[in-house]
Amino acid sequence: MADPQLKQKVEELIAENPVLLFMKGTPEMPRCGFSMKVVQVLDAMDVEYGAIDVLPALQPLREVTAEVADWQTFPQLYVNGELLGGADIVEEMFASGELAEALGVEQPAEAPQETEQAQGPPAQSPPLQIE
Amino acid sequence: MIEAALPGAEVEVVDETGAGDHLRATVAAAQFEGLPRIDQHRLVKAAVKERFDDGQIHALSVKTSIAPG
Numbered sequence: 001m002a003d004p005q006l007k008q009k010v011e012e013l014i015a016e017n018p019v020l021l022f023m024k025g026t027p028e029m030p031r032c033g034f035s036m037k038v039v040q041v042l043d044a045m046d047v048e049y050g051a052i053d054v055l056p057a058l059q060p061l062r063e064v065t066a067e068v069a070d071w072q073t074f075p076q077l078y079v080n081g082e083l084l085g086g087a088d089i090v091e092e093m094f095a096s097g098e099l100a101e102a103l104g105v106e107q108p109a110e111a112p113q114e115t116e117q118a119q120g121p122p123a124q125s126p127p128l129q130i131e
Numbered sequence: 132m133i134e135a136a137l138p139g140a141e142v143e144v145v146d147e148t149g150a151g152d153h154l155r156a157t158v159a160a161a162q163f164e165g166l167p168r169i170d171q172h173r174l175v176k177a178a179v180k181e182r183f184d185d186g187q188i189h190a191l192s193v194k195t196s197i198a199p200g
Binding site: 071 | 169172173
């Protein structure tokens with residue numbers, strides 16, 4: 001069973017952040033190719049989002065998201081309190097324009113950039129910490 | 132297994148590494164109609180859960196589409 005305190009914290013974060021990404025690593029330094037892919041898509045959408053690095057508490061967070069959203073793998077992108085999907089779904093929805101619709105933004109003209117560093121800081125809130 | 136869980140679905144499974152434990156499944160099913168993608172993926176993953184639990188599969192990437200019913 002998931003840790004009730006951690007579960008409550010996660011539920012609060014999901015409720016408080018209209019766009020919330022659980023990922024391995026940080027948006028500046030993703031530690032997994034799938035997480036990096038979602039970060040690139042979100043940066044291309046120019047949308048503000050909260051990001052949580054799951055690596056410090058990977059197994060407890062898996063247990064929590066299994067209960068909260070019936071999903072155990074990361075990354076996980078939550079939009080308006082609902083799990084939208086992992087990297088596969090986010091990429092597919094980005095390609096089809098459904099992601100822009102879900103986020104309420106315009107579909108960007110360009111594909112996500114592999115190298116974001118030269119374009120200055122992406123639009124995002126600072127990483128959130130799970131204690 | 133996926134076809135058993137989603138009768139009538141068109142399923143294609145590709146072994147990505149040749150080792151049989153990293154698979155890519157493309158599933159077209161009429162049952163997906165009206166479901167958000169996350170729920171479509173949940174259906175596919177639930178269908179093969181046993182194989183994850185017994186360790187025969189380590190990774191499954193899923194691509195779903197709605198088949199005409």
